[in-house]
Amino acid sequence: GQNIDQPTEMTATEGAIVQINCTYQTSGFNGLFWYQQHAGEAPTFLSYNVLDGLEEKGRFSSFLSRSKGYSYLLLKELQMKDSASYLCAVREYNFNKFYFGSGTKLNVKP
Amino acid sequence: DSGVTQTPKHLITATGQRVTLRCSPRSGDLSVYWYQQSLDQGLQFLIQYYNGEERAKGNILERFSAQQFPDLHSELNLSSLELGDSALYFCASRHQGAEDYGYTFGSGTRLTVV
Numbered sequence: 001g002q003n004i005d006q007p008t009e010m011t012a013t014e015g016a017i018v019q020i021n022c023t024y025q026t027s028g029f030n031g032l033f034w035y036q037q038h039a040g041e042a043p044t045f046l047s048y049n050v051l052d053g054l055e056e057k058g059r060f061s062s063f064l065s066r067s068k069g070y071s072y073l074l075l076k077e078l079q080m081k082d083s084a085s086y087l088c089a090v091r092e093y094n095f096n097k098f099y100f101g102s103g104t105k106l107n108v109k110p
Numbered sequence: 111d112s113g114v115t116q117t118p119k120h121l122i123t124a125t126g127q128r129v130t131l132r133c134s135p136r137s138g139d140l141s142v143y144w145y146q147q148s149l150d151q152g153l154q155f156l157i158q159y160y161n162g163e164e165r166a167k168g169n170i171l172e173r174f175s176a177q178q179f180p181d182l183h184s185e186l187n188l189s190s191l192e193l194g195d196s197a198l199y200f201c202a203s204r205h206q207g208a209e210d211y212g213y214t215f216g217s218g219t220r221l222t223v224v
């Protein structure tokens with residue numbers, strides 16, 4: 001099984017940096033994913049970590065510590081269009097189960 | 111367009127009724143995953159199929175069932191509908207061999223039970 005926790009909501013200012021944390025417990029870890037979801041739309045893939053460390057992709061970076069069951073998504077140079085929910089998801093080792101946290105709603109203000 | 115096609119986009123029906131949601135995965139993808147997302151909630155994993163076979167079950171109610179056909183499209187059947195079944199239903203597919211891209215989602219079916 002799995003237990004994925006994220007903050008419910010965060011607010012940040014345009015141009016700033018924000019870090020969204022995710023903690024998880026799983027019986028067979030095989031990858032952590034971050035997705036972005038605008039209200040009423042499909043989630044879209046942002047990043048993937050399977051080994052410890054930082055993965056950077058433009059304005060977005062994701063970090064993973066498997067021993068701590070912890071990940072974060074770092075968003076730099078925030079833009080108004082970054083206002084969305086950010087979903088942390090954990091895949092179990094057999095590729096057959098892919099669980100999402102409840103998501104963090106990010107509000108970017110001018 | 112993600113390549114994952116879901117129909118219909120919107121569905122309004124009465125309590126007690128039965129509906130069928132359809133999903134066609136991206137070309138070449140063998141897996142289909144179904145998720146339910148209630149208002150302001152996270153994605154709840156329902157069920158997964160791989161090449162026609164059920165592979166994993168999540169929090170799927172007994173009133174719900176699914177299947178994947180030889181052409182790889184999948185259908186999610188929801189019966190004896192209740193008001194609480196109103197939600198967005200997403201399907202997703204995973205590209206064989208591309209394990210680091212997670213899953214690609216369709217645009218969802220918004221079900222409203224009145």
